[in-house]
């Protein structure tokens with residue numbers, strides 16, 4: 368049962384300030400219909416599954432068409448066979464399921480009410496090539512205590528650095544309110560935001576490495592508003608903290624196959640291996656969705672696609688939308704390519720290596736995961752073979768990258784971060800280099816295509832779709848999926864679901880006069896704490 372039905376008592380996480388955004392009211396009383404409305408959802412990633420579930424739960428006749436052999440999209444996983452004949456799994460690798468991902472978690476709860484498929488990771492450590500790393504373990508989760516504790520403890524913020532941070536700019540920039548803040552920072556990049564704050568170099572790395580690069584973008588290209596939305600989501604605007612969970616086993620077994628079964632129980636259908644080539648108008652006012660030679664009739668279509676596929680399907684469907692909307696869809700940008708490598712090593716990495724480690728300054732390497740620490744299939748392989756399953760990620764590869772060189776650089780970086788891997792041999796390697804993620808750039812927020820389109824029968828969902836709530840990536844996909852379904856449902860006079868988000872405004876909003884002096888005093892205290900922590904680190 369949808370947890371949203373118990374809105375009066377239900378909280379999506381620990382933050383009492385989490386906000387429920389109801390669906391629009393039904394446009395008119397529901398008309399008596401002989402047959403259920405037929406909706407085709409194109410794309411079976413998080414956004415498509417989210418839309419399909421929301422529609423099927425309201426009795427809509429839903430068919431999901433997915434090009435690949437599994438649901439899950441960029442978070443899908445698939446079976447592989449290792450050289451010794453044993454079965455294993457591959458995916459695009461490590462994904463952090465943050466506690467603030469309220470709508471994604473509500474989706475997963477449909478098939479797994481206690482979220483037993485997820486396990487928490489205790490920390491989000493960062494290793495830096497040029498100095499001490501950072502850690503988020505044990506930091507309070509409630510703002511602004513979380514920020515104060517992190518700044519006081521982090522070697523990235525020395526007392527001198529702290530004194531240089533432009534406090535007025537900082538308070539001004541963190542005075543966030545959505546969606547206004549998205550528009551206010553039109554044209555401003557993540558790099559420029561940190562320049563304005565006069566952020567210390569170490570803390571810049573932290574902000575950019577942990578946040579901007581995980582958005583597959585060079586910080587100079589990446590939206591400053593999106594970076595600040597991240598600060599809001601994880602630090603100043605939410606009490607859920609920078610804590611996240613990861614699936615206990617491969618994504619298909621733990622997440623998407625169970626959700627596919629749930630969708631089936633709700634009367635929905637999933638067709639995998641079905642690549643949509645275009646959408647045309649039917650003679651009866653409906654739409655026709657083309658899959659090769661086959662045509663499916665639909666009353667409405669949800670396009671829940673990755674950026675290149677969205678551009679392609681819309682380009683191949685001239686009947687959809689108007690010229691302005693089609694141009695805006697055509698303008699959705701793809702982020703630079705990313706690389707994921709998974710290595711089955713013939714010996715173990717050191718016992719104290721964390722499950723996940725963010726890295727900065729080690730060539731193209733952005734993070735390393737030791738999979739046997741959290742995914743059951745890798746734990747089993749590691750136990751049976753005495754080895755480790757290690758995964759490396761590199762985001763925002765430079766234009767014209769050379770794939771063999773990227774692999775060599777990533778392996779060299781792995782050897783630098785975990786030197787014991789130099790003496791280990793990979794009995795199997797899987798590599799993926801793709802460029803199908805969205806680049807949230809500095810272009811005007813309002814110019815991005817949103818969930819609604821000029822045609823009420825066509826809605827968009829996905830992490831490339833504008834959503835005015837402080838959500839991103841997987842959560843933006845899950846949220847826009849529900850919003851797309853709600854737009855169709857309420858347009859037909861049916862009841863929508865609504866979505867949750869972290870608070871829409873920062874608690875630092877309107878910090879003026881005496882309060883600002885209070886913040887200055889707090890900075891002096893933090894400065895002295897920071898000096899004390901630095902001297903403790905030196906004496907260790």
Ligand SMILES: Cc1cc2nc3c(=O)[nH]c(=O)nc-3n(C[C@H](O)[C@H](O)[C@H](O)COP(=O)(O)OP(=O)(O)OC[C@H]3O[C@@H](n4cnc5c(N)ncnc54)[C@H](O)[C@@H]3O)c2cc1C
Pocket residue numbers: 409410411412413414415432433434435438439440441442459460461462463464641642643644671672673676680705707760804828829830831839840841842844
């Ligand atoms: C390496 C990597 C790491 C990431 N880490 C994180 C993380 O830690 N946290 C986080 O929140 N996000 C992370 N992300 C981002 C996350 O994967 C995406 O935000 C999310 O999966 C997007 O979901 P979606 O449904 O919008 O799109 P997709 O998952 O791309 O779904 C689109 C679907 O459409 C299908 N399709 C395409 N064309 C057609 C067609 N013509 N016909 C039928 N089907 C079609 C595709 O096969 C796909 O299944 C990461 C992404 C990558 C690549």
